[in-house]
Amino acid sequence: MLPPLPPVVATTPESRLAYVLHHFWQAYDGQPQVTIGYAATQPQVEIAEAAGSFFSETGPYPAPPNWRDWHGQQLPFFFDPHPEAPLLELLPAGRARINADIISAAFYLLSGWQEFFSDERDRHGRFPFAASVQHRYGFVAVPVVNYYFEVLKTAVEHATGQPLAARRWAGGAPFATFVTHDIDSLHGAWKAPAKAALRSGRLLNFGRQLWRHFTQPDAWDNLELVQRTVAEFGAKSTFFFLPEHRKAANGTPNADYDLKIVWPRIKPLVDNGAEIGLHASLLAINQLRLDNEVELMSGYSPILGLRFHYLRWEPRSTPSIVKATDCNYESTLGFAEHYGFRNSYCLPFQPFDFQTGKRFDFLEIPLNVMDATLHHPNYLQLAPDEILPALTPMFREIERFGGVCTLLWHNDHFDPANTATGPRQFAELMHYLRSRNTAFVNGTDIWQAVM
Ligand SMILES: [Zn+2]
Known part of the structure; x- marks a missing residue:
């Protein structure tokens, strides 16, 4: 039932960054002039690079996340090898540094990496919740990528001196x-009660259900x-x-x-x-x-x-x-x-x-x-x-x-x-x-x- 892994194009830090930033800018109104990236490009907002060789291999799961506090809430950060460093450093001269690799973590979750590379499927051919990192680490009802973006937004606001507003509908x-x-x-509303009547030998009731089925519109x-x-x-x-x-x-x-x-x-x-x-x-x-x-x-x-x-x-x-x-x-x-x-x-x-x-x-x-x-x-x-x-x-x-x-x-x-x-x-x-x-x-x- 599971198709073999198709040939994939290797991602690079740049291609993953581009994919994530595309969605970051889509989430907010306006796009101020600011550079965001890893250290090599000396951007205003620098993100610690910590994916190692993970994205050049085919394992479905990264190392367990670190849990960090963000405004009173505990959030999981994958690709975070320096938990002792502060999550976000707002530096002088419009610079900021994020010490967890939130670009790799956002890419991992948003791209659906786990389900593409996992070979777990249920009887309907679906990737099972039980096999997910959301289940394993208990964050299915928390939009973690949006929180990563909030960290990035705070850094961008510091770097540009301008507030960034969430989109309105x-x-x-x-x-x-x-x-x-x-x-x-x-046409299925009549079936469950009719079957129940038949199973318990209430034939009159079964007949009534059948009669209703053929003479009246179905409740569904x-x-x-x-x-x-x-x-x-x-x-x-x-x-x-x-x-x-x-x-x-x-x-x-x-x-x-x-x-x-x-x-x-x-x-x-x-x-x-x-x-x-x-x-x-x-x-x-x-x-x-x-x-x-x-x-x-x-x-x-x-x-x-x-x-x-x-x-x-x-x-x-x-x-x-x-x-x-x-x-x-x-x-x-x-x-x-x-x-x-x-x-x-x-x-x-x-x-x-x-x-x-x-x-x-x-x-x-x-x-x-x-x-x-x-x-x-x-x-x-x-x-x-x-x-x-x-x-x-x-x-x-x-x-x-x-x-x-x-x-x-x-x-x-x-x-x-x-x-x-x-x-x-x-x-x-x-x-x-x-x-x-x-x-x-x-x-x-x-x-x-x-x-
Ligand atoms: Zn359906």
Whole structure:
């Protein structure tokens, strides 16, 4: 299932610096004249070089991080061989020195180095959270790269004498929220109660479920309800539709509906402000198949963004096939097993192409929280009243850095019968986010604001 490591282009300190600084400047308004780099170039803001030979080898994990205090918060710093030296030295004559190699650490996390070089995959072909440094060192809900950038920002402000402001979103909002729905199933609501009735021998009840299934609309056939519910919060939705209803080779289902039949209902969603994206199926693991699915969808509407079903993302091949589709953005990169920051970053970014040594053109809008993650036999088991308190620290981090909060709430989780991660829990999160004056945006709004 795991493809072999493709040939990679060796990175250099300069290419890693360029990749990281591109995102640093993208995170702030304005770009003052200042030089940032390693000692050899005698920059105004000098960063200690400490990657050694790590990036010329293929090991997935660097040495364990040091934990340093930054304004009262303990943060992990990889590539930090001198923990006795102060993190940041503000020097005379507009110079500053950062004594941990935050460029290498930011590159390591943002590029997804660990998952590209690791050969751990789960049964769906995904890099498992359990194999990540975020899990190992317990910082999945902390956008560590944004903190590295805050250290760098402080140094740059000292060097230039000018404040650097975090980006603002539509209407001056301090952060953005991207509400998304993967549409996997429109006809499955009746199955679980019917199966339960059959299993326990309640045949009358089973018959009733069956009768209802054939005579009444399914509770998951609710696209319009989803749109109305989101609109009640002054927000808009992005729906990712699956054009493939054949199962994957291992029997995992794709769509339980036929896009052709659903299509007449999609235009009214669009007319009411919805954005439509491609939910690429489990069969879309090569260029031909993915292009085919883009083609199927774009017959109906221009496809600007996509997310992979089951959050299936093979770091060695998926980004390259996404690149060739000409989609503007992609939004799969979150851990299914835990909410938080898979690349330790709360802003959209351009993934790193190990085969060219440069960034990809498409924008990754990282996924922060999926409904199923919160309560599922394989993932977390939060009680309904534990969900908002668990997520609030992550939301606060996103707000602090002017980031994007990407929510995935499947349409079937708008079924009132779902009392674990259902419409009530969704409403709680939305009430909270609205109370923090977030800007509700879609993927295209984000792409236009960032690129
Ligand atoms: Zn899906």
